[in-house]
Each structure stands twice: as structure tokens, then as C-alpha cells.
Amino acid sequence: MLILCWLLHCLLLLLSVAFFTLFERKVMGLFHNRLGPNKVSFIGLLQPLLDAFKLLSKQNLTPLRSNKFTYNMAPHMALILALFVWLTMPTLYTMLSMNYSLVMFFCVSSIMVFSVLLAGWSSNSKYSLIGSLRSVAQSISYEAVFSTLIVLVMVLLLSFSIRSSFSMSSLIFIPLLPLWIICTLAETHRAPFDFSESESELVSGFNTEYSGAYFAFIFLSEYAVLLYSCMLISMLFFSWLIPFNIFSYVIMTLLFSFLFIWIRITFCRFRYDMLMMTSWKVLLPLVLMLFVCYVPLFI
């Protein structure tokens, strides 16, 4: 029963990711003063499903001189890990009650770096190798900040689960929100930190050599993680809204996914050394300072 429930959960998750891409394209169209996809069925509603079908029906290629096993494994690994992260979501129906969901999120999101690294390294192309090296350096340096933030949140919650933030006390996290958003942007490789796939320099970054189903897997995993981070923000920082309106966390998740698209459209890409410097010399000292600032709250 539980397994069927989880399977349904995964399928709906993939579906929501598909429709999130449509949402992104529509919003980008809105910002660019054009229509966006509107030809397929009614105002383009079937577009993501047909896109997915088209991607799956493309030729399966394995480039010459690539490490075949690693090349084939990396996209599977990416998607499986992205689905795995969603296990930690606290749900209204008790699918799986986790006491250590924040630690779980922390672990799985740090393993996710490996799928990018393996995908870029094994496909034996300079573009993908450089893209994966860049994105690994970026995720590593932002993970130092992000994990400190997560530990700070755990210390403040006095617990390891996302579920325990469901009270008015989550209001005290609000000062951490800007930092959390920056770290999330860097962790999910979104603009303005999208160095793993900077189109103007590296053709498509670490997934240059991937096509068809494998590209779909990588794409789905990235967007699933993005949606998860939006969910996590609305759970951790805006759970004090839930007593007012039970659907507030869904609304906040949608608002934050809109915010991420908005950021993608508004800001241009950082310079790479500036990105690394921001992480180590600005954000990390700031997080450590915040740690000390929050300690007096206990007394």
C-alpha cells in the first residue's frame, strides 16, 4: 500500500515538474512580452506531456570513447536521487514519518554532486568536463554555507525534522531567508549561478553529450530538486501561515517557484571568480556570525 502510494507520489511529482516547465516558459513569455507556448491543445496545456514524449522517442546515443557504464548510470542516479529527496517531504497523509528529514536532505543533496561530476567526466567532451568541474566547485563552496545554515536551523528547532517547524516559532527564521535563497539558487544551478550550463561559453555544460531520455532525466532531476527547495522554504520559513490557511504552503511553494523564474529572468550571470569569492569570503563569515547572534535566544 505504502509502495503504491509512493509510486503515485513519484508519478505526480514528475507530472508537476513537467507542468512547472510549462509555467516557466509561460512566465518567461510574459516577461519578454510574447505569448509562450500556446499552440498545443488549449493555450498550450498539453505541451509538457508531448515534450516528454518527444524526448523519450529520440535516438539513444552513447558517444565514442566515453565511459559507457558511468555515462549510462549518471542520469539514472540523478533522477533517483531527486525522487529520493522528496521522501523527506512532510505530508498530510502519513506516508513516512521521518525524524531526521533535514539530515536526510543534507546527505542526499550532497550526493547529488556526484551525478553531475560523473555525467560531465564520463562523456569525454571538453565542454562537459569543464562544466562539471565548475559546477562541482560551485556546489561544494555553497554547500559549506548551506550546511552551516541547516545546522543553525536544526539548533534553533532543537530537532532534526522539517515537521517540527510547524509552529509560530518559525517566524525567527525569517532573517535567514535571503541567505537560504542564495544558497538554494547556487545548489540547484539556477541563474544567476548557472555555471554548469552557461550557454554562451560551454555549449550546454555538463549535459552537452546527453540526448533523448538521458537528457530528460537530468532535466527532470534538476527541476524536481528546484521544486523541492521551494517546498522546503515554504515549510521551514512560512509554516506559521498554516493556521490561517491550510493551503498556504502550496501557495507559498508556487510563489517561490515564481520568484526563482523571476530571478532567472532579471539577473545576468555572475563572473566565476566572484561567485567563489562571495561564497567563501562573504556568505560563510556571515553565516558564522548569525550562528553567534542566534545563541542569546536560548537564554
Added chain:
Amino acid sequence: MLMVLYLVITSSLLVIFLKIVSLMIAESSPLNREELTPYECGFEHHNVSRVPFSLRYFFLTLIFLLFDLEIVLMLFMPYVILSNFFALGLVLLTLFVFILYLSLIYEWNDGTLEWLS
């Protein structure tokens, strides 16, 4: 714990199922040699393109490793604070963060954090 394992196996089976579906419906035109070569423009690609990465990169990953280890040590703070050692836990936490801060300043002064040099 076993439940999580079952669920992960379920989701991996779903992913493999998607891959099998794609193998079934994918078009299979005869492959030509150009399709299998890495993406390049204009010239023939004929050797392995794995370039060695810089030592700076390696240093950065080492620093990250140390920082992450220290952060993992702080992971048990909720338990320490909830136990009998409440005040001592807070003092130790502050001290630990201070040491982390000092090590960061040391690395900064040492120049390992500079990406361009």
C-alpha cells in the same frame, strides 16, 4: 529503515521503467560515425579530452572537506542542548564557531581562497 530502502528501490524501478519505455519507442535509424563523436565544431576529434584540473581546485575541495567535517561535528548540538549540559553546550557551540571563524580567517590570509592569483 527497511521501508526507506523499499521506497528507494520502487523509485529506481520507476526510472528504469521510463528508460525501457524510451528504448521501446525511440527511433532507431542506422548510426553514422559523426553522430557518435563528441560535440565539436569544425575539426576532427581524435583523442581523450580529459584535461588535468588545477591544484587550486584541489585545495578548495580540501578546505571544503575540513569545513564539512567540522559542521558534521556540530550536527549533534540539538541533543546536547536538550540534555543536562545546556549552558555548557551553548558555550562550547560558541567556542566551536569561533574556532571555525579563526580557521576561515587563516585560510583567507594564507591565500588559498583566492580563485585568481
